Amino acid sequence: MSIRITLPDGSERTMPDGVTGYDVAADIGPRLAKAAVAVTVDSAMYDLHRPIPHDATVSIITDNTEAGRHVLRHSAAHVMAQAVLELFPGSTFAIGPAIQDGFYYDFSVDAPFTPDDLERIEAKMADIVAADQPFERDELSIADALVQFEDHPFKREIIAGVDADEGVEGDTVSTYRNDAFLDLCRGPHVPSTGRLKAFQLMRSAGAYWRGDETKAQLQRIYGTAWESRKALDAYLVQLEEAAKRDHRKLGNELDLYSFPSELGSGLAVWHPKGGILRRTIEDYSRRTHMTHGYEYVVSPHVAKADLWETSGHLNFYRDGMYPVMELDGGEGKPGQEYFVKPMNCPFHILIYRARSRSYRELPLRLFELGTVYRYERSGVLHGLMRARGFTQDDSHIFTTETDLAGELQRLLDFVLMVLRDFGFDEFEADLSTRPDKYVGNVEAWKRAEEYLAASLDSADLSYQLAPGEGAFYGPKIDIHIKDAIGRRWQLSTIQVDFAQPENFGLEYATNENTRERPVMIHRALLGSVERFVGILVEHYAGAFPMWLAPVQTTVIPVADRHAEYARSVGDQLLGVGIRAHVDDADETVGEKIRRAITSKHPAVIVVGDNDVEHSTVGLRLRGEDSEQRGIPVVEAVAQLAEMARPPR
RNA sequence: GCUGGCGUAGCUCAGUUGGCCAGAGCAGCCGCCUUGUAAGCGGCAGGUCAUGGGUUCGAGUCCCAUCGCCAGCUCCA
Structure with a gap:
């Protein structure tokens, strides 16, 4: 017996009965097989090593796609739960999905997690990943599942609430086991824990069971997982980038x-x-x-x-x-x-x-x-x-x-x-x-x-x-x-x-x-x-378009003797409606330029002896590496006025 | 509102298990320097360690409360 596999590009392959997604990927190429984490069979997601039951359209999910990361993160959530249940005897677990950029799992534990706990959990997870435990899928009747999870009331509630979205198909539910850890889960999962190459626990926080504030308060741990250390690092850099843009921080730095x-x-x-x-x-x-x-x-x-x-x-x-x-009330009124x-x-x-x-x-x-x-x-x-x-x-x-x-x-x-x-x-x-x-x-x-x-x-x-x-x-x-x-x-x-x-x-x-x-x-x-x-x-990131920038142009005299000329340039700018600031502080030119740039001023004008003599300015625009020198004042003023004009 | 974390000079941060630990850099102020495109040099000043209670011979450090901040949950007519 054989079955017919249709690939996303429309090509077909005949494969022996019992073929798995992994076999299909390997048949296409070794690199694909290496990157594969799961597979879609028609519209359903399958584990890589789950036999494909009938003729189907199959596409391979690799670890560097959103769908693939979703699988990685879901598996990472299992490993985290496994670590928590091992480290905190008597604790139980609720729900642990993959989310945008990561995953979480909710637990009921005696005491909230401390930062130290997170480190211990992360270390335990690393052990589990190193052990490369295979994820094994199984199907149980609802009755059997209720017995399996008798110590875990949240899981029992999920099972009893039979819902096709939560690993329940008809009157059976699917579970995944790796080592001694068993979780109710729809899957799919990566073939084994060794596939989790890069993960990190981010924080813990309280969360309510089923998101309902009248229900039990659980402890949630958030983590993130990626296909490689490099991808994880890139994500962490991006978080830092977002933190740098934080309007509370910039509002303070820019004195807004x-x-x-x-x-x-x-x-x-x-x-x-x-x-x-x-x-x-x-x-x-x-x-x-x-x-x-x-x-x-x-x-x-x-x-x-x-x-x-x-x-x-x-x-x-x-x-x-x-x-x-x-x-207007009072005295009984x-x-x-x-x-x-x-x-x-x-x-x-x-x-x-x-x-x-x-x-x-x-x-x-x-x-x-x-x-x-x-x-x-x-x-x-x-x-x-x-x-x-x-x-x-x-x-x-x-x-x-x-x-x-x-x-x-x-x-x-x-x-x-x-x-x-x-x-x-x-x-x-x-x-x-x-x-x-x-x-x-x-x-x-x-x-x-x-x-x-x-x-x-x-x-x-x-x-x-x-x-x-x-x-x-x-x-x-x-x-x-x-x-x-x-x-x-x-x-x-x-x-x-x-x-x-x-x-x-x-x-x-x-x-x-x-x-x-x-x-x-x-x-x-x-x-x-x-x-x-x-x-x-x-x-x-605080560098506003010129029409919005609080200070649109900074005018810097090179030495004290240029201050008067700088003020006259500043006045001309003010005269055409530009928010100009003359920085005649007792500092070096370099320092004043640095100050203007770090304050994200869109334009910096420097004036020295040559400028005073020829009615010119030196102009440095934000985003440009070098300055232009010897620009006639009238030209610079006209150019800046044009740049500072509101859109309408 | 709930759970957890946090609160030391304007800003960013140091301050071992409670005991000569109240500090640094930047910003500020005062001098000197007179500068040509991203930090010149020196000095000075600045904190009731969020606030209020408590424990202790002794609290920035431990406990409680309040205020505020952060993350998440919930909410977002």
């Missing part, structure tokens, strides 16, 4: 902002250089909104409880709000309750409702740089990226339902234009649809979802559907960008809202003088100005 603990967590103050950066972004935002059909409005930071009652925030969002302030705003929408709605509205005014686009405060749980705070006080480039668009599709279209074009202006050009979107708990009618939801999808299609933006992830009041689009080192950040959000116009009884007069209810769109493009600055800092 700080988080004084006296303020309380999640609250920042902006230093002059950060202030001008922010200001530049905000000016850009206001300017582009004004030229794209928006009207600028302003609203206060607090409002009476009634407003938040009507908007539904007190019902749905109270936990995210700063607690109530009671004013109840006071007036106020809340700090967590969102701007109710204010914009009141502006809409300040007088009767006609269809002729719609779409009405109200825009505000609105500062909101949210009582984020302390554990989620993260520099500017997740703060308790932040400013949204927020707008609420009131439109007829007829115009909704066109408005969404126009909006998406606007979003992409803005993000491109800041130097982002890779986008991904999520389309979140109706959740179980929702307001409004299903038909309207459906239409809104279709309009959102259509706008994404026509903007040629690829998107992922997130079923049921919409807000209770309407579906939404979230737009993510990829930064310079490939990380994905969610920035813009566009949300359709059927609920608030209802809550506030909004209306407009139609051309037949009947009353209709407008639809609202909530949208923020940069999201929060704070977070956006954080993302820009990390994207550019």
